[in-house]
Amino acid sequence: MPDGVPEVAADRLRRLKANDTPAILVVVYGNRAFEDALLELSDLSPQAGFRPVAGGAFIGEHSYSTSENPTAHGRPDAGDLWKAAEFGAEIGEKMTGINSPFDIEPLNVPGNHPYRDGWDPGEPMSPLTEEDNCIKCGKCAVVCPVAAITMIDEVTTEEEPCIMCCACVKNCPTGARVMRARMQELSEWLNKNYSERREPETFL
Ligand SMILES: Cc1cc2nc3c(=O)[nH]c(=O)nc-3n(C[C@H](O)[C@H](O)[C@H](O)COP(=O)(O)O)c2cc1C
Structure with a gap:
């Protein structure tokens, strides 16, 4: 990929x-x-x-x-x-x-x-739902750009279509939708190594 x-x-x-x-x-x-x-x-x-x-x-x-x-x-x-x-x-x-x-x-x-x-993550990276905090509002399913999440009686995530965009995590009103440990590590790594501001580039 x-x-x-x-x-x-x-x-x-x-x-x-x-x-x-x-x-x-x-x-x-x-x-x-x-x-x-x-x-x-x-x-x-x-x-x-x-x-x-x-x-x-x-x-x-x-x-x-x-x-x-x-x-x-x-x-x-x-x-x-x-x-x-x-x-x-x-x-x-x-x-x-x-x-x-x-x-x-x-x-x-x-x-x-x-x-x-x-880069191949090698293991599933799709975010998870912490059942105790989930109010089953379905917002995660609505914002998912690849329809990987369904909310019927509970939230289920299909790992394969997930593109790891984290829209579900960012839009969860109760913080019940969370990154897996591996993604949290990557989040830290990115901030450590790529915090220097980059500027837009254009080609004409
Ligand atoms: C599938 C996917 C791949 C990404 N790959 C990169 C990447 O290679 N380099 C990078 O700096 N950001 C990468 N990102 C981060 C996004 O480019 C950035 O967070 C995103 O484009 C923000 O805009 P959006 O909300 O319109 O997607 C990736 C995001 C996604 C969802």
């Missing part, structure tokens, strides 16, 4: 059908690295009929960020949004010089071919 575009997102992109439509490629990462994600998008999008005109890598709070280990907490912030607006203006300028999608030059974005192998 490459450590780039989550398969669920790549799959959605593959299902789109564009007609030489200009596209802006954007990845958001948690202040560690975006690795081959932008290159993957630039390979996938023409297959779906898009013509990439620009790419950007922006920073968002890390999925494993917690109050004790707040990696990229508060991102994107005002500075990031300013850069995003600037990026938009630069794309606008670039587009004024382009009369037809066929005039769009191939876009160069960083990354490796073949994609570097991603």
Whole structure:
């Protein structure tokens, strides 16, 4: 599994059908690295009929960020949004010089071919529910982007589809949805090694 575009997102992109439509490629990462994600998008999008005109890598709070280990907490912030607006203006300028999608030059974005192998957790990492604190409100199931959680009489989690985004943990109103010990270790590791602020990068 490459450590780039989550398969669920790549799959959605593959299902789109564009007609030489200009596209802006954007990845958001948690202040560690975006690795081959932008290159993957630039390979996938023409297959779906898009013509990439620009790419950007922006920073968002890390999925494993917690109050004790707040990696990229508060991102994107005002500075990031300013850069995003600037990026938009630069794309606008670039587009004024382009009369037809066929005039769009191939876009160069960083990354490796073949994609570097991603990290494999090796053991289940999906968050757990502490039954005693769970009020069975079902919010975790609603916010899960891959429908890995069901709430009927109790909360059950399918480990396989879980992409470890931790939306369930962050949205649980009673703190009953928790990270496993392994993920807590990673949360600490990220905060220790990747707390130095990274800035958005754009490619036009
Ligand atoms: C499946 C998955 C893989 C991730 N891989 C990385 C990564 O390789 N490097 C990184 O810095 N952050 C990584 N993250 C953290 C996210 O990029 C970041 O927390 C997230 O994009 C925040 O925006 P969102 O809430 O729109 O997803 C990953 C998150 C998920 C869900």
